[in-house]
Amino acid sequence: MAFLPYVGRTLKNLFSKPATESFPAGERIYPDRYRGHIENDIDKCILCGSCQRNCPSSAIKVNKADFSWEIHPFSCVQCSKCVEVCPVKCLSMVNSFTEPGAEKTSIVNRFSQERIEKEKEKQRLMAEKIAAAKKAAAEKAAAAKAPAQTPAGT
Amino acid sequence: MAVNNNAKKISVVPFGPQHPVLPEPIHLDLVLKDEKVVYALPSIGFVHRGLEKLVEKRDYEQFVLIAERTCGICSFGHGMGYVEAIEKIMNLDIPPRAKFLRTMWAELARMHNHLMWLGLQADAFGFESLFMECWRLREKVLDMLELTTGGRVIFSVNKVGGLRKDVTPEMLEQILKTLDGLEKECRVVTDTFLGDPDVLSRMKGVGVLTPGRAEELGCCGPFLRASGVKRDCRQLGYEAYGELKFEPIVSYDGDCYARCLVRIEELYQSMDLVRQCIAKMPGGDIAVKVTGNPNGEYMVRIEQPRGEALYYVKANGTRYLTRYRNRTPTYANIPGLIETIKGAELADVAMMILTIDPCISCTER
Ligand code: SF4
């Protein structure tokens, strides 16, 4: 008679609503911690490359020359490692599924034109500063060499 | 040309790697005499991914995430075994809260594995609605895991030195509430496994393995305990197991029914262990700071839902390890399986393979 409770259970299943959610007709409620997909707030990103170095599946590419940050969503394994290591906390794990696609393409986030101009200007100034510093150092070295040679020559 | 079938009574039937009841790619050459198996020759290697070799290419912290992706079911245990080995090499003292949480998650993982196994077993002997019922219950365990870790089967909560996520008191309360409901619902299902005449006729006295042979062949986990050998790695007291009260579950018949019984009892034991963990859950930090790189070697044994798993790590003082070795329970159970298949009816073979709870993707890594 051990099967009787199970028969009851089966009959109950017959008349109760399905155990599964009716998706996509019904809304899927994700728990807060759900690891869905990675999004980058590119305005805050400093292209440091830390996420790229730490990603175990090499899904992220940071291209400093092009001012772009790129993720291959189909390689990403949703481990959250990049979110943890990002120094400016611009990456976030969003709790909804990865968008499907007909092709396995990467998502590229690029700095805004305005920010690219600013960055280029910054880089130019930095390059000038470095060049100036180098020149000064070279002059200093030459000056240091010259008196050192003079006593040796006399 | 007429073939004289009487003169040649032996036939070889290939079984797998694609088979309706097997979710995993294992291949067996079954040598049959009429309908009886006289010999079975296993071959594996269909899903080898080279994960052990990958340890040379990813640093030891990244590898935690790769180690746990060895398997889709015992994922938490793989991650835990690996970090434990690294932590032992680096002499890290893990906070007690992290230990208890790890234990709790390991037991929840055991519950979802055992419920999944019960479903697959029901499917193997053709009891479709029981299969659905088991998997419906398993979904509740997965919901608890999703709530606390953010993943259904891959938790990604371990790191070297502790945990990456803490749980809130509300979550623990939610787990306790779900467990109470789940236990009641599980009873109906498990009573069917243990008492339904149809189920009994398929499992009682089928595939008997004696304790002596089970030990000689190096079996482990519920497969070994169903043959009457009382061996459970959790008794070594790793993580928080030393502070919890439990006894290994054994059964003495050694047949398919005994293996089912052991797993069912372990399901309830796991519920009890989760409750004990939550009752004793200490406060405080969940991770310690890790500095430097590991240097040395260590071997860890832990009890996965499917049996004893072994993790060997050899480090050389850099961020990249020299060697990582993982011996999974299925690997140890295959010789025992071959022994039980000998003399069985062809129709029972699929079910017997399932009773070791095979996980071929971990076996081949
Ligand atoms: S770690 Fe953060 S700041 Fe650095 S490149 Fe990645 S997203 Fe940008």
Ligand code: SF4
């Ligand atoms: S979540 Fe993990 S796999 Fe995905 S991009 Fe971040 S680090 Fe890489």
